[in-house]
Each structure stands twice: as structure tokens, then as C-alpha cells.
Amino acid sequence: MATYTTAETRALPPGGRARSFLRRGQVGEDIAYLITLAAAATIFLITSLIFYELYVQSVISRQKFGFHFLFTSTWDPVAGNFGALPFIYGTVVTAALALLIAIPQGLGSAIFLAELAPRKVSDSLTFLIELLAAVPSVIYGLLGIFILVPFLQADVVPVLKDVFGFLPIFQGAFYGVSYFSAGVVLSVMIMPFIVSVSREVLIAVPRDQREASLGLGASRWQTTWHVVVPYAMKGIMGSVFLALARALGETMAVTMVIGNTPQIKASLLAPGYSIAAVIANEFTEAVGGLYISSLIELGLVLFVVTFIINGLARLMIIAASGGGANT
């Protein structure tokens, strides 16, 4: 028991501290506080636990390979040689291709919805586009395998090879499953994020900016492209980073259309592999501590990368909306 000062002892009711606790009638208050605090602490605990588990469970491969793991390109479960490079390459290439397609497409749609469409039309179209974001990844994969890949094989790639076949990225045989197919599927998946956030940011640009530009004689398109979009650029970049983070972590759709071949090829038409895809495919069949540990280390790499990119995205969106972001 702690010793009290004379002043405190005089102030306590008979029965001491315990009595005053109950007498205050604050039991409900304190319990409510403790319960909600416990819930919040659990969230913090879970997040820390994720990082901790990834780090600890990958100790075997981290100790064996060190940083070379990130730069080795062999993936040989039989000989026990594991390297992350083919998967990092595949993840980056598919995400880059997805962004290349989705950014102009998404920004264009956002401009149309923010500047041109009447408010009601814009709202209902945005609702539809946000429904696209609700479609699960495995269904994108389903459509990818049975519709997109045959379509690319029959109609798109022959044309691409005719016109751009001299480029190294369009050389080699096309079996359907490839970086290219994965990139296209990913682009459709991340587009709704770019559209919805960019549209909000564009709408938030103050009216005076537009009116000032028009007042100086600029056309509507000049106003949009040279005034409104640059003003909203931070928020748009934030949406791009968010989309990127989503594309990097996407598992099912990519697994189903990328071809699942751990190799590094310059051609987009070649089959490849991504970090999430290899974990999804091989984790349940991985035998031996080193194999599983390598897969978990890949998960750690993915976690760290998405962590960094998500952080950047949040920073940009907050900077764009002047701290009033609701994302």
C-alpha cells in the first residue's frame, strides 16, 4: 500500500481508497474505458504481431541467404536454393503495366466525372465504378482465364506483334498466361481506386481556380488540364500509390493468369510469377523449414514494400486535402 500524505488521508472517506472508488459511481465509466482501450490495444497488438511473426518465422532463410535472397534468381526447392528476384521482377512488371494502363484510363474517367458530367449522372456512374472495386479478386481471375486470355491470344497479341514485334517486350511465343495478361487484369482491378479518389480530389478543387482561369480566356480543356489537375496532383498521386499498393498485394487474379513460372524474361508475353502468387501456390506444399521460411521471407518483403507505399499514399492524400482527408 502506498503511503499517503496527511492531506490525502484526511480527505479519504472511512474505508479508504476502495470505498471511494465505488462511491464515485464511476464503475461503469472505468469499465467502458478499459474495454474500449483493450479493443484498441488488441488492434495495435495484432499489427505488431504480424510484423513480428513474419520476421521470426523467416529466420532460417534470412540467416542462410542474407540480403542475397533479394538478388538471387534461382528458385530450386529440391536443392534448397531460394531467391526472390524472379518474383520481385514479376510483381514489379505486372504492377507497372497495370499502372501504365490504369492511370490514363482512370484519370480520364475521373476528369469526365468531375468536370463534365452533371452531378447526378456523375454520382450514379461513380457508384457503379465503386461496385467494380467490390468484385472479388478470384472472379477477376475467373474472367481472366476464360475470357481475357483467349481474347488476347486470338485478337490482341497478333496485332501487337505485327505492329510492335520488333520491340523486345513483345517477342517470343504467347501462351496466353503471361505478365501481359496479369497486367491487364490488374489494371481493371485498380482502376476504380484511381477513379474514385481522383474524382473526389478534382471536385474539391476550389471554384475560384476554374473561374480565374476561364476569366483569363482559357478554354475549358485548358482550364482542366493546366489548372485543375495540377492543383489536385498530390491527391491524384496519392490515389496512384494506393492503387499500386493494391496491385502489388493482389494474389488470386494474378495467380490465375500469370503462368506461374519463376523466370525473368524481358518479353511481356512470357509467363512469369509474382510474390503473392508463389506464396499462394506453394505454401501448402512446401516441405522443410527452409522452403517455408523462404516463402515467409517473401511475405515479409511484400509486407515491407506495401507498408512503405501505403505510408507514402496516405501522406500524399493528407497533404492534398490539407489535413481534412476522410480516406
Place this chain on the structure above:
Amino acid sequence: MNVLMFSLTGLCTLFTIGSLLFILGYLVTHGASALNWDFFSKLPVPVGEIGGGMANAIVGSAKVLVLATLIGVPIGFLGGVYLNEYAEAATAFVIRYATDLLNGVPSIVIGIVVYALVVRPMGHFSTVAGGVALGIMMIPISVRSTEEFLHAVPNSLREAAIALGASKWKTIASVVVPAAITGIVTGTMLDLARVAGETAPLLFTALGNQFWSPGWNHPSSTLPVMIFTYAVAPYDDWHRQAWAAGFVLLMFILAINITARFILSRASYAPRGMV
């Protein structure tokens, strides 16, 4: 120039909307035609045989989602209450950051962590592990939606309750939360819809099961995992069933989404910027 650029943007929008309509349309025509009563009532038949259904997957998905909601929503809701009503700035920042971090974790990584935390100690795959994985995924969205809708309740309500003599927790429980309840419930619905389609975390937690999964401690098949397994297999009948399952899953998710957003548009206190 104006006309050219703006019609280009219109084309972009058309393409985006078009892809959604195409996805919906194809799934409805192809998936609905593949659906039959067997799908909902029969177990999968051995590989290569025709027929059978996904009754165990539907029940398995339901079990996993119920467990996920029971785990994710209370933690998320109470965490959101803490963030909005009790926390000081520094603590709130840390918790919010952790929540955002958790939201950004790829679903496959959550699967790995739950494998290490639940499956390995238990010694086998189970519905419980699947429920825990999806529950963890439900927490961040639950926190964020609770916090936003609580924040949207005007302070005058809180002040009025306190002026009438209610204690803080009583205010929260009987005044603030009921005012925000529409939003919180719809947020939960949207959360559920998102998690219902997740496949990756279930791949090594609930794994799969050709038969009925008794209780909570056995591996269980779930609809998204079945779609994945059947789609990548070489059997035509399995492809047909994958389409049917995709149709059922998508209809379920879209129904929840549309209902939730519809209710939200009529909510009394909605934060600005929410649909």
C-alpha cells in the same frame, strides 16, 4: 480541342463502366445458366466425374464469415469508440496508424501469419483459423467506419445528454451510438461483403474439404477457394461449376453492397464524402 479531349475522357469512362457491365453481364448469363439445384444441395463428386455441387462450400463460407464477424466487428467497433470518444491525440495517432497499416497488409500475408499463429499450434487446418484470418481483415474497416460515423454525430447531442446528467459511457451507449448505428451497421455490411470474396487468407487456414466439415476444428471448403480450385483445373464440368459459384458469390456481394449503400444514402448523420 475541347471537344476532342473531353470526348476522350468520356470514352475512358465508357470503357470503365463497360468493363463493369461486361463482368456483370457475362457472369449473370454464363453463371446463372450453369446453376442448378444440385449446386446448392450436393457435395462435390470425385475428380473427373460430372455433377455434384458446392453445398459444403456454401455452408463453410457461412461459418467462416459468421466467425469473422464475431471476431472482427466487436474489436473494430469498440476500437472505433475508443478512438473517437476516449483517446487523446498521441494515442489516437498510434492506433489509427496501426489500423491503417493493418488495412494495407496483403491478404496472403495475413494468411501466413494466421497459419503461424493458429494452424501450427493447433496442428491442423480449421474453420476457426479461417475465421480468425478473415476477422483480422474485417477489423480496420470496422474501426474506420465506426470512427467516422461516431465523428459525424454532432457534439450537441453529447452535450445535451451530459447536461441532463448522463455519465460518459451512458451518453455513448444510449445517445451517440444509436445516432450512428445506421452507418455502423452498413459499414459492417460493406466490410462483410469485402471479406466474403477473399480467397488468399483461406488457402492455408481453412484449406479445403471434399466433405462436410463438422464443427469448427476441421478444414472446410469455402466458395472463393472452390472457385479458384475449379477454375484452374482441366475439367469442363468443374469450369461450369466455377462459373456458377462465381455468379452466386458475386450476387451475394453485390446485393450486400447495393443494400448497404442505399441505406447509407438515407442515414441521418453521414460524414461528408461518404457515398
